[in-house]
Amino acid sequence: xxxxxxxxxEVTARAEQADGTWTVETRAGQRRDTSALADADAEIDAxxxxxxxxxxxxxxxxxxxxxxxxxxxxxxxxxDVPEEAVLGRANRSRVRLRDIVDGKAALVSSGGGxxxxxxxxxxxxxxxxxSATPALTRxxxxxx
Numbered sequence: 310x311x312x313x314x315x316x317x318x319e320v321t322a323r324a325e326q327a328d329g330t331w332t333v334e335t336r337a338g339q340r341r342d343t344s345a346l347a348d349a350d351a352e353i354d355a356x357x358x359x360x361x362x363x364x365x366x367x368x369x370x371x372x373x374x375x376x377x378x379x380x381x382x383x384x385x386x387x388x389d390v391p392e393e394a395v396l397g398r399a400n401r402s403r404v405r406l407r408d409i410v411d412g413k414a415a416l417v418s419s420g421g422g423x424x425x426x427x428x429x430x431x432x433x434x435x436x437x438x439x440s441a442t443p444a445l446t447r448x449x450x451x452x453x
Contacts, residue, residue: 349380360410368418376402
């Protein structure tokens with residue numbers, strides 16, 4: 310995912326003290342925030358890999374930054390029950406991510422560039438296997 314640093318700043322900015330220092334507790338919180346962002350980033354990459362070549366071209370992708378922030382916020386609740394608004398944003402972000410992967414929404418960089426989906430016959434590519442001669446034939450499997 311691109312511009313992950315912006316997401317880290319957006320989510321962890323609240324932990325920095327007014328004088329610019331970090332306390333022991335907020336350093337632990339920053340690690341937790343960074344872990345939540347890494348989990349969100351992995352979820353986004355796993356979804357995008359179904360339809361896009363990764364890594365994405367250099368650039369900022371505002372929609373992915375917003376999705377990552379929503380997913381990371383949800384992960385920060387750890388064992389607490391998330392607020393309904395946080396859960397709702399995360400669920401809407403997952404739908405938006407699925408729409409991008411399915412081609413119902415476009416992935417556009419902050420500069421307005423459209424990222425091309427990896428397609429064949431109008432559908433995202435999946436695993437493909439090709440062989441000059443079939444490895445398993447009726448004759449080879451006879452008797453099993």
